Amino acid sequence: MSEQNTRRPGEVFNDEDSNRSDNPHFDSVLATRLSRRHLLRGGAGAAVVGSAALAGCATPASSGGAPGAATQLGFTPVARTTADTVTVPPGYTAQVLYAGGDPLGADVPAFRNDGSDEQWGRRAGDHHDGIEWFGLDAQNQPSGSFTSRGLLAMNHEATTDEKLSSFFIHANGGTATLPRPAAEIDKELMIHGISVVEVRRDGRRWATQPASPYNRRITTLSEAIFTGPAAGSAHLATKYSPNGTKGRGTVNNCGTGKTPWGTLVSGEENWYGYFFRDAQDDARRNDPKITAAFKRYGRNAGAASRHGWESGGSDDRFQRWNTGATGASAREDYRNEFHTFGYVVELDPYNPNTLLTKRTALGRFAHENVSFAKPVAGQPVVAYMGCDARGEYIYKFVSAEKWDPADANPRNRLAAGDKYLDAGALYVARFNADGSGEWLELSPKNPAISGFKGFDFKTQADVCVFTRLAADAAGATKMDRPEWTGVNPKNGEVYITLTNNSARTEATVDAANPRTYSDMKGSKEQKGNVHGHIVRLAEATPAEATFRWDIYLFASEADADKANINLSNLSDQNDLSSPDGLVFSPATGICWIETDDGAYTDKTNCMLLAALPGQVGDGGARTVKSGNKDVTTHVGKPQTPATLRRFLVGPKGAEITGITETPDGRAIFVNIQHAGENTKMADVGDPAKYESRWPSSAGYGAGQRPRSATVVITKNDGGVIGT
Structure with missing residues (x-):
């Protein structure tokens, strides 16, 4: 979610900027590092999303393997547009499949979309984000090849809000002052989290299965267990779980990933804004290092929470959002509740009776997604992650256990997660100016961390709960908002989107974040790295401690200065702003790039692009x-x-978020988040004033309030998407 998107006064939800470390930039450390390295305008006739009825002819095959890596892109680029619809290339059809509020039970009433709906714990949540496909065969068994039936597991990151209230889900827009009514908060507690929904294809039409026993919602109140180094530590002790082994729910889930053993992993991103600390909390704690750690995670004493959930009453489900030290000890209040969020969570979509698991070994920060290197027998499992805030870092986890191919289809999938995700080494990236880089281990064994004056790192639990501080101590490179990571299946190289950074200045530019410039949006001047870029890494093997890097793509407007801004030579057919989601197709190798933009929206809505990337070093040095x-x-x-072109443009106000596909690459599922988010709360009763009325404007569902939704895109001739 872009820092430039409109939010309520006083807080931009993704504008967290708490890194005040003095980690050096490249120019000052290059000599030291070198000495120590031994260790389209057009697309006329584009298709737009219509009603549930699909146009087209051929019926795709019901099963089949991957068609092989794409060697060229085979569609007409979609033009930039500000139309309030989903636009896809000619020859393609987009169908709305699963929107916020849709029932996840046969006995749940159809969604009225007028703010009166209840039972949100059994409906699709809000703000669809990362999404993964989990195939099911006709015998109800997990399948890596079945293409006409599967489970979609997806995040519900947040909600469209203004002045505290999630106004589209309340009949009159909700309450904009404190205290807030418990009934409103109860709805909002339910619309966050994760959902699992069964989908099936009949001919060329896809549909959800409301009565499926696999359908499931995880919300802010669902029971969770902690595993890994921090489980059972004093940092996680609360009134709910005095021994620090259990938590409740998940919130602000952004990117996803699919493990080699067939489970969903989901990143808790900007959870900090949901918590309240009163102005006297620092004094009551009387622990400067802990209060400094709160600030490093974006939660100063006295800062208002995003929704005021703590104001709903004395019940535990509200008071847990007040993370102040209000009782005699951590076992009598929720002073540590803040520390129970910010992790990678794991869920088995195939087994609705299992609990959510929080994997603390992967660190605590503003997680986006998790991408895994292709597992190799006898080698560690390796995962890559980004921390989405200005000046934050890129991370890697290397498992202690070596991969056993038998675990690709285990009897107990979460036990495989225990095996590979609860013990290992956590690293943070440092980029050197000569195009090399190092993975710095985050462990008390690292003298830079054990000797850090800003916090007492005595155990790995300390590192896993206060990961940002450990990364500061290690000397990681501050990046321009690391978001999604993706591993190129062709060569194993790792791609990381750096969405933008309004705080990047002439004094702080460096080789991996080299641009700061002025860009006009109408009459408004925007500064910093306005449009973002994508960096990529090449390692000899995924577990290596060193890498080579370059900048794969500089996002830019097509007409920008090609010497210093439009360094990737983008044109009308492929220019973009604020790359965010990034996923490689297992079927075709196409790299799908999604945008979450607030800088270019005077010219175009957010978009999805298809790319055929090369490899690190295929360009060269440039000043x-x-x-x-x-x-x-x-x-x-x-x-x-030929190598990068625009495939989709979304409706007004929307971000293009998660993407996944069937194993044959003949259907892709794309999430459209927060259409119409710039609508004013005061206008909730007047559809004529909505910024967007999608997807009802496309013939889907009741009412006219905009909704986040999943669309499924197919090729009218039944072919493979993008080729």
Whole structure:
């Protein structure tokens, strides 16, 4: 979710910027590091999403394997547009499949979409985000090849809000002052989290299965267990779980991933904004290092919470959102509840009777997604992650256990998660100016961490709960909001989207974050790394402690200065702003890039692009001028419409979020989040004033209030998407 999106006064939800470490930039450390390295305008006739009825002819095969890596993109680029619809290339059809509020039980009433709906714990949640496909065969067994039936597991990140209230889900827009009514808060507690929904294809039409026994919702109140180094530590002790082994729910889930053993992993991103600490909390705690840690995670004493959930009354389900030290000890209040969020959570979509698991070994920060290197027998399992805030870091986890191919289809999938995700080494990335990089271990064994004056790192539990501080101590490189990571199946290289950074300045540019510039949006001047970029890493093996890097793509408007801004030579057919979601297709190898943009929305809504990436080093060194400062960086080869082109543009106000596909690559599922989010709370009763009325404007569902939704995209001739 972009820092430039409109939010209620006083807080921009993704604008958290708490990294005040003095980690050096490249120019000051290069010599030291070198000495120590031994260790389209057009697309006329584009298709738009219509009603539930699909146009088209051929019926795709019901099963089949991957068709192989794409060697060229085979669709007409979609033009930039601000139309309030989902636009896809000619020859493609997009169908709305699963929208916020849709029933997840046969006895749940149809969604009225007027703010009166209840039973949100048994409906699709709000703000669809990361999404993964889990195949099911005709015998109800997990399948890696079945393509006409499966489970979609997805995040419900947040909600469209203004002045505290999630106004579209309340009849009159909700209450904008404190205290807030318990009934309103109860709805909002339910619309966050994760959902699992069964989907099936009949001919060319897809449909959810409301009566499926696999359907499930995880909310902010669902029981969870902690595993890994922090489980049972004093940092996680609360009134709910005095021994620090259990928690409740998950919140602000953004990116997803699919483990090699067939489970969903989901990242808790900006949970900090949901919590309240009163102005006297620092004094009551009388522990400067703990209060400094709260600030490092974006929660100063006296800061208001995003929704005021703590104001709903004395019941435990409300008071847990007040993370102040209000009782005699941590076992009598929720001073540590804040520490129970910010993890990678794991869920088995195939087994609705299992609990949510929080994997603390992967660290605590503003998690986006998790991407896994292709597992190799006898080698560790390796996962890559980003921390989405300005000036934050890129991380890697290397399992202690070595991969056993038998675990690709285990009897107990969460036990496989215990095996590979609860013990191992956590690393953070440092980028060197010469195009090399190092993974720095986050452990008390690292003298830079054990000797850190800002916090007492005595155990790995300390590192896993206060990971940002450990990364500061290690000397990681501050990046321009690391979001999704993706592993290229062709060569194993790792791609990381860096969405944007309004705080990047001439004084702080460096080789991996080389641009700061001025960009006009109408009459408004925007500064910093306005449009973002994508960096990529190459390692000899995934468990290596070193890597090579370059910048694969510089996002930019097509007409921007090609010497210092539009460094990737983008055109009308492929220019973009604020890359966010990034997923490689297992079927075709296409790299799908989604945007969450607030900088270019005067010219186009957010979009999805298809790319055929090359490899690290296919460009070369280049000097970029940022203000009066020259920065030498490493760039990928220039883009052309043959290697990068726009595939989809979403409705007004929407972010394009998660994407997944059937194993044959003939259907992709794309999430459209927060259409119409710039609507004003005061206008909730007047559809004529909504920024968007999608997807009802596309013939889907009742009412006119905009809803987040999953669309399924197919090729009218039944072919493979994108080729």
